[in-house]
Amino acid sequence: MADGCLLVVDSFEGPMPQTRFVLSKALALGLKPIVVINKIDKPSARPDAVVNEVFDLLVALDAPESALDFPVVYASGREGWATVDRAKTEEGKRPKDLLELFYAIVDHIPEPYAEGSSRGAAAGFKSREEALANPLQIMVTAILYSDYVGRIAVGRVTAGRIRPSMPVMLINRSGEQFKQRTLEVEVFEALGRIKAEEVSAGDICAVIGLEHVEIGATITDIENPRPMPPVKVDEPTVTMAFRVNDSPFAGRDGKFVTSRQVGERLAKELEKNVALRVEREPGAEAFQVSGRGLMHLGVLIETMRREGYELSVGKPQVILKNIDGVECEPVETLAVDCPEASQSDVMALVLSRRGELRSMDAKAGTSGWIHMEFKIPSRSLFGLRTLMLTTTRGEAVMYHNLLGYEPVKGEAPRRASGVMISGDLGQVTAYSLDRLYDRGDFFVKPGDEIYEGQVVGEHCKDNDLIINLVINKKLTNVRAAGSDDLAKIKPARQMSLEACLEYIETDELVEVTPNFIRIRKRYLTENERKRFDK
Incomplete structure (x- = not known):
């Protein structure tokens, strides 16, 4: 529907992998870009270098000559001003509005069917x-x-x-x-x-x-029907199973809990979400839902959760393709910005997950930050964000974007640690958490309701451990020699929906309700798990 586009680029970070993706789509449609260097008021801004990086990106994407002669607008979205004059970006000379940006759109974007219009x-x-x-x-x-x-x-x-x-x-x-x-x-x-x-x-x-x-x-x-070329939609790369919530707490929070209601909601989503694919699994109250990535499906799950739906979802799986008789998997470009002190740890983490370093440079000279780009299989990205934040103490920033398909490279990385599984139904007690504090990190806190088969924490070893977190301290009428020690409880690890989807293995599910997000085993009782493991 457009004749041009605004290419908004951070004045320090420069073009990112997602910038390359959306710009390639815009160029394929013949849109004329106006480059907007945003956050120009940053102390570490490097606008000249970023403009050169944008030019190099356009050349790499084989952009036409008209696109290479792009106008540049310097802006600060937070302060609400924009200018085409670099000299006006200094303190005291800045404009007070976005008028110069609007004038640039009028001057450089051709109107519909005018000469140079992609639409015409x-x-x-x-x-x-x-x-x-x-x-x-x-x-x-x-x-x-x-x-x-x-x-x-x-x-x-x-x-x-x-x-x-x-x-x-x-x-x-x-x-x-x-x-x-x-x-x-x-x-x-x-x-x-x-x-x-x-x-x-x-x-x-x-x-x-x-x-x-x-x-x-x-x-x-109606008398002279002429169809237009259909919009090309990229194929899905990730799939996961959406199932009816069958946990002991099913129906407590949600208004829509049946497979019919979940199916109707997914069918409604297909009407406006053209990149989504939904197939009903035969003989099961489950749907195989495929999308463009984990975030694409995560947004759908979060939207359904807020609308009052309850469901359980399985581990995300990449969709393989057979190309010329060779089984291929999706690979992505991964960009990581991290402090220089964390550079070696980040490289070791990504390379251990079959990543390949493609480029590395120091941003803004002595800023202390390193920008690295890798090529990595899509399935190796599951769980990488959490590990990256842990490795860099929350300082790293990572982006990724689909690059293409390549032959499958060995087995997918698995979670290194086992999990702690609840063996009983009830409320978590501080006494139980205190007794087991050295067994790992917990996902629950005192007062939380849990059920048998729910994953309540991460074990410090590589095997699963069944524990009881609902035990209360036995009281007696015998006076203690000294006062009892207070329970020492580590804070529970907060797990977002995306973190849970990245964390689970094939024998686990994420239970999603309007008020809670829980991780559980697919088979809740120990006897069931032993029987199906055989």
Whole structure:
């Protein structure tokens, strides 16, 4: 829907792996970039070096010459100002608004169907008048939803005009055609939408009243239907099982707990999340959900949790591909910024997980920070973030982005430590935690309710350990010689949803409810685990 883009880059960090990814997508669509050097007020800012890095990145992505001659805007998002003049970035000379950024957009981004517009070139029109003279074409690029009117298709009018109560042809991504009639047409104004009597070529609109509409579909003229090339969606790289929550605490917190409700929610998500894939596992109350990465699926799980759903999810697995008879796995570019003192530890950690160092440099000369880039299998990234933060005492910053597919490199790294498993149902007591403080780190605190088979901590050794955390101290009427020692309890380790997904092994699940996130064994009792391990 755009003719240009703002490439926002940190004035110290420079282009990151995700910058390369989104910029490659923008260039593939023919968008003209305006480079915005943000956080220019940082003491460690190095804008000249960052501009050179952006230029090198554009060259590496084989950008056209028009994109290489990019305008540069210096900005501070926190203070709310922007300027195209480097001299005005100094204290006391800075502007008070973003007007210069807006003027840069007007001056450098071509309007629809003007010379240099990617939209006009892609559609084959040399002018807006030529686009208006052609039959209606709209590519649906987003789906909104209303409880009153259902799905709302959002897209840019590529050719022709669209009006309320107008008969149209809807062509989905599979090529199926459906005769429809629009109910209302709206245009966007500020942060809302207003009704319009007509929307013509070059404008973005929301179309109400169409059934079976999906992202990538074409709304076109009913007498001369012409589908547009479908939007290319990258294939999923990670998959995991979504299961009904069958723990002893199932149904306590959530409003939606059945497989039918979970399935309906996933089907609804498919309508607007085009990179998602959902398959129902035969004979089981489970769904195999695939996405673009762990964060992609993690956002979906967190959204469902906040909406009142309960479910259990399994260990993430990468999706392998067979390329020319060779089994291949996804590999990613990993960028790590860390203090110089942690450089060797970070390198040892990544290389131990089959990473390959590709580049390394010191940022801003004597800043004390090192920037390293690695190539690493996607499955080796599971659990790496937690280990990275532990190794660098929380100082490292890491980013990663899909690079491609390469032949599988051996076994995936496994968790080094075992876990502590609850053997009983009840409330955790301080007395029990105090007795077992030397066995490892706990995920629970006194007063938490636990059940048999729940993972309550990480064992200090490499084997699993069944423990009882619900024991109370026995009281007697015999007076002690001295006062009893107070229980000494280590703080519980706080585990986020993403940390739990990275932590679990194949025999474990993450139980997700509106109020709690727990790790549990797939089979709760010890006898079941022994039987299925055989």
